[in-house]
Amino acid sequence: MGTFCSGSGTIADVFPTTPRDSDAWDEDVSREIARSAPRRGDSGFYAGDRPEEPAEDDEDEFEEEVRFVPVRRQLSVAIGGFAALLGAGLILGAQSSGPDARLPYAIVLLGVQALYVLAFTMAIRPPAAGIVAGVCMATGLAADYLAVTSDPAGVLDLIYLLVGGFVVALVGQTIRARDRLQLRDALGGTFVIVLGVVSFATPLVLVRKPIGTQAVLVCLAAVALSLLVAHLTDAVFPKPRIAPAVPRGATGVILGAMLGTLAAAALGSVLVLPFTPAKGAILGFAVAGIAGLVDLAVNFSEAGRSMAGDAPTFWVARHMQGPLGAFALSLPVTYILTSFMLS
Template sequence: MPQDDPWDAEASQHVARNPGRPKAGFYGAVPEDDEDGRHPSSDEDEEEEFEEIEVVPVRPKLSVAIGGFAALLAVAVALGAQTTGPDARLSYAIVLFGVQLLGLLAWTMALHPPAAGATAAIVALTALAADYLAVTGEPARFLPLIWVALGGFVAAMIGQFIRAEDRQRARDSWRSTLLIVLGAVAYAILLVLVRQPLGAQTILVCCTGAGLALLVARLTDAVFPKPRIAAQVPRGATGVVLGAMLGTLACAMLGSYLVLPFTPAKGAVLGLVAAVAANLIDLAVNFGEAGRRLAGEAPTFWLARHMQGPLGGLALTAAAAYALTHLYLS
């Protein structure tokens, strides 16, 4: 065997007496600690890992204003349904079309679809066609509204594919376009529902639950926005839970005064579904705005940004009211 092994007995004894770590730079070696006993790069890693998160403050006056707008919107929709008769459908349709235009403005400015002007014009015509079918259709049915919504979505996508600069964005933003179309057409469901048995009472109960839930949630945020749902979202969990509870309670009491098949239990179920649906849409809007702000995108026009939560919540409430009428009350 060769005897020129560099690891002789003397070197082995030296290594045994000084078991230090290998110097930095060798494979598998660990960098030496500094005088404080920490790795040189530990401070930088901690700064990157524990970077301070900006907490968006809650604006009490703005919360009160949004809650008031949600309450007024719910009252207008509910009272319009109660005063609508066989010869008064047109007035209710005009009110709802105004609400649809407000929602279209808010959602278009918030979601920034390609060819925004053309998309908004096509969706407005789609909402008008849906309202016309809901008012004049015999009998009043939900299915034609689905076909109108699909036709409006296809027409909007065709309009977005005309120009080359919009064509690339259209492939990625078709979901936003679909949400805008569905949100506008959803209000036409109320025109169908008000022409059916129990429809007006269902609208009253659901709008009461949704409007009260949004109002209480926003007023609570103005006073006690804790615990925060997220640092970047100026909302508190207490308001959301309290709004859902009070909305459900109010609908349970309302159900005891309405005719059969309404009962306090059924009123509570309708109120809970409407309150949860409205609050979910409102929170989704807040999270969407926070995501766009973190991504560095241009902020939405302030009026549209604050209206889209209540408008979207009432649109989903309309769809929920129709489903509850035919699947739960009938």
């Protein structure tokens, strides 16, 4: 103890007992407390209370789970059945259409055109939808009349009518200012509606040609079978999935196109010349492939609208849209191939 006290320092130097100034002590303590206290961020949360943000991998997994749309088997069967019935009606109407009995077939086609306008107008939702639908129905009626009465039978008048109907529909969309703002984005959708309506009049032109009725049989049978097989396959084996948000499988699309081509080749082998199995296969491959792609594109469009947060299309129109669009866009190809390969 003596040794510790005899050093150069004292106990007072090591443990000062002199009281510090109270005001200075309070300021030091206040600064220390303020420095260690949690601060409120821009989001309104304190630093210790801020909720944890999910990791990027968790967000991606969550989005993928939300966007995955399961395949409804009964719905796939119903869509395939509708495609088969639509194809059967168009084929039977063409087979029963004679020189003096084309009016019943024209009435059938007008009903199909009305379904097409209803489904695609509700799905695409162009500006001034009522005006567009009215113009398209008038265009379809005029197309059926020209297809039956034009002499000689051809599609030149239908092409003129297509351009005229498209222009009138665009003019109708410029009446209101709010519709004019959406006109540029609606050009493609409006043209698709008018094109499909006019396309459904081409079977009336084909049945007036020597080999046209057989061409309608071969091509529409290929389209109907390809759509039926594709959707039935989706009901049983919808794999591999084309996209999580699209309830379709690649197996069904490929198998439908193959069997549609095979059916067209088989029909080409039993029909009269100039049909051959090779020509039937070429026609079937073209129209079945186009039909499958159009049907699939409709599913992608609906999935895109759903992911964008738009209101879904009315369920009847949504499920009819694929087969109707597939038949509509395969009919012009049928006419072109018939004119170049069989005439």
